[in-house]
Amino acid sequence: MRNSIFSLALNALSGHKHWQPxxxxxxxxxxxxxxxxxxxxxxxxxxxxxxxxxxxxxxAVLEKSWIGSGNVGRNTTIVRSNYLLPGNIPFYELSMKxxxxxxxxxxxxxxxxxxxxxxxFHSDGQRDGYVRRxxxxxxxxxxxxxxxxxxxxxxxxxxxxxxxxxxxxxxxLQKRGGTVRHDAVAWxxxxxxxxxGVDIVQNCEVRGFIVEDGQVVGVETSRGSIRAGKVGMAVAxxxxxxxxxxxxxxxIESHVLQAFVSEGLKPxxxxxxxxxxxxxxxxxxDKGGLVFGGDIDGYNSYAQRGNLPVVEDVCExxxxxxxxxxxxxxxxxxGGLMDMSMDGSPIIDRTPIxxxxxxxxxxxxxxxxxxxxxxxxxxxxATDTAHETAKAxxxxxxxxxxxxxxxxxxxxxxxH
Amino acid sequence: MRIDCPFCGSREIVEFSxxxxxxxxxxxxxxxxxxxxxxxxxxxxxxxxxxxxYHGSGCHSWLVVERDTRSHEIFSVDYAHRETVR
Numbered sequence: 001m002r003n004s005i006f007s008l009a010l011n012a013l014s015g016h017k018h019w020q021p022x023x024x025x026x027x028x029x030x031x032x033x034x035x036x037x038x039x040x041x042x043x044x045x046x047x048x049x050x051x052x053x054x055x056x057x058x059x060a061v062l063e064k065s066w067i068g069s070g071n072v073g074r075n076t077t078i079v080r081s082n083y084l085l086p087g088n089i090p091f092y093e094l095s096m097k098x099x100x101x102x103x104x105x106x107x108x109x110x111x112x113x114x115x116x117x118x119x120x121f122h123s124d125g126q127r128d129g130y131v132r133r134x135x136x137x138x139x140x141x142x143x144x145x146x147x148x149x150x151x152x153x154x155x156x157x158x159x160x161x162x163x164x165x166x167x168x169x170x171x172x173l174q175k176r177g178g179t180v181r182h183d184a185v186a187w188x189x190x191x192x193x194x195x196x197g198v199d200i201v202q203n204c205e206v207r208g209f210i211v212e213d214g215q216v217v218g219v220e221t222s223r224g225s226i227r228a229g230k231v232g233m234a235v236a237x238x239x240x241x242x243x244x245x246x247x248x249x250x251x252i253e254s255h256v257l258q259a260f261v262s263e264g265l266k267p268x269x270x271x272x273x274x275x276x277x278x279x280x281x282x283x284x285x286d287k288g289g290l291v292f293g294g295d296i297d298g299y300n301s302y303a304q305r306g307n308l309p310v311v312e313d314v315c316e317x318x319x320x321x322x323x324x325x326x327x328x329x330x331x332x333x334x335g336g337l338m339d340m341s342m343d344g345s346p347i348i349d350r351t352p353i354x355x356x357x358x359x360x361x362x363x364x365x366x367x368x369x370x371x372x373x374x375x376x377x378x379x380x381x382a383t384d385t386a387h388e389t390a391k392a393x394x395x396x397x398x399x400x401x402x403x404x405x406x407x408x409x410x411x412x413x414x415x416h
Numbered sequence: 417m418r419i420d421c422p423f424c425g426s427r428e429i430v431e432f433s434x435x436x437x438x439x440x441x442x443x444x445x446x447x448x449x450x451x452x453x454x455x456x457x458x459x460x461x462x463x464x465x466x467x468x469x470y471h472g473s474g475c476h477s478w479l480v481v482e483r484d485t486r487s488h489e490i491f492s493v494d495y496a497h498r499e500t501v502r
Binding site for chain 2: 238240241244249250251252253254298299300301302303307309342398399411412413414
């Protein structure tokens with residue numbers, strides 16, 4: 001049944017006893033046209049667009065745990081397209097446009113909320129940087145608005161404008177940015193992919209690749225061998241480990257990023273705000289908790305938990321920005337594994353091994369990219385050519401020197 | 417996480433900066449494309465990882481730390497240059 005006000009009323013009248021599972025928990029079959037490793041946001045989105053746009057429905061999504069158990073359920077839910085480089089802006093703007101139509105496309109409430117993303121600046125140099133970024137965005141047809149201090153004051157009067165070290169001079173606002181209910185993104189994509197015939201197989205860990213004549217023709221899993229015409233990897237966080245099974249070494253390090261939720265509050269912070277003098281971003285969930293985060297811990301980690309100095313650093317950033325949150329209690333904190341690439345940008349490309357395709361290196365910006373990543377990866381898997389907006393995300397760019405380094409940090413993954 | 421610096425003793429992680437995998441070897445100057453692998457490709461192991469840390473807020477030593485990337489347990493800490501004499 002389609003989700004609508006009528007289906008909701010009907011189910012309410014019958015005591016909510018007749019809801020059907022949103023998607024089908026499939027048993028793996030012996031062979032598929034396409035196997036996608038990883039039942040996270042990107043993997044499920046890829047399956048959705050493969051089925052919907054490219055008509056390829058003989059597809060399996062293999063997830064080692066339960067779907068959405070990784071970073072799609074661990075992020076701070078922010079979506080935006082305020083990038084600087086020409087290789088990035090069209091891609092993230094495509095993603096933004098797909099977010100805007102996502103709920104209608106999926107017939108699923110993902111709580112897409114375009115509440116605005118404001119990046120604050122605290123110095124003349126930073127203002128110039130944001131002017132440049134805003135201009136780059138507008139040249140690509142993306143909305144961007146430079147606010148002076150008075151305009152930011154009107155929007156968020158509770159910020160510490162006259163902070164002795166980091167006075168707020170203004171900010172770059174993307175009104176179309178905002179937040180999306182992250183779990184619902186996984187469930188929504190799973191729903192539509194499953195309805196079109198995609199098999200979503202949980203508790204099915206890939207343990208190796210079946211290679212014949214130098215070509216990947218399937219995978220060995222904890223639930224047996226499964227053959228496939230093409231295999232796509234969307235396992236950010238564990239990309240290096242899965243790629244190693246095929247003998248590939250990637251320009252990626254796995255790092256831990258922590259995130260935090262406070263106790264529930266009445267509506268306090270209407271939009272998404274980022275601090276420019278440190279690394280701190282915050283929004284308020286519809287449940288009332290303040291959701292915030294900061295930098296990655298900065299060392300290789302597969303632990304899914306971080307250390308206390310970063311907790312302190314993030315909280316200091318919050319206190320410098322809005323001292324009113326000082327007496328709030330922290331409800332939860334957690335860590336997720338980031339595929340930190342060598343230039344801070346992702347990879348959506350074929351690999352040197354025929355039949356194996358790679359979607360990796362999302363650093364800590366993967367959630368906002370979910371729809372465009374799924375669409376581009378589906379395009380690559382279906383047509384063997386890069387999607388128009390994802391042409392820069394080549395695996396060989398590190399060898400050819402066509403890096404996409406938004407921050408200009410060089411080959412130092414923990415600094416991106 | 418604390419690192420047991422061989423010169424300063426056990427210190428809080430904030431005193432150190434991280435550089436990364438200590439296993440990569442700089443190739444000869446005329447090695448050609450091998451340099452790409454050296455600069456960009458990493459094993460990124462889940463398990464015991466030998467890595468460089470710099471004790472910037474302490475003795476300024478470069479250290480090689482062997483640490484489990486799954487648990488953050490540290491097994492050994494040594495000077496990066498064996499010839500370092502204190």
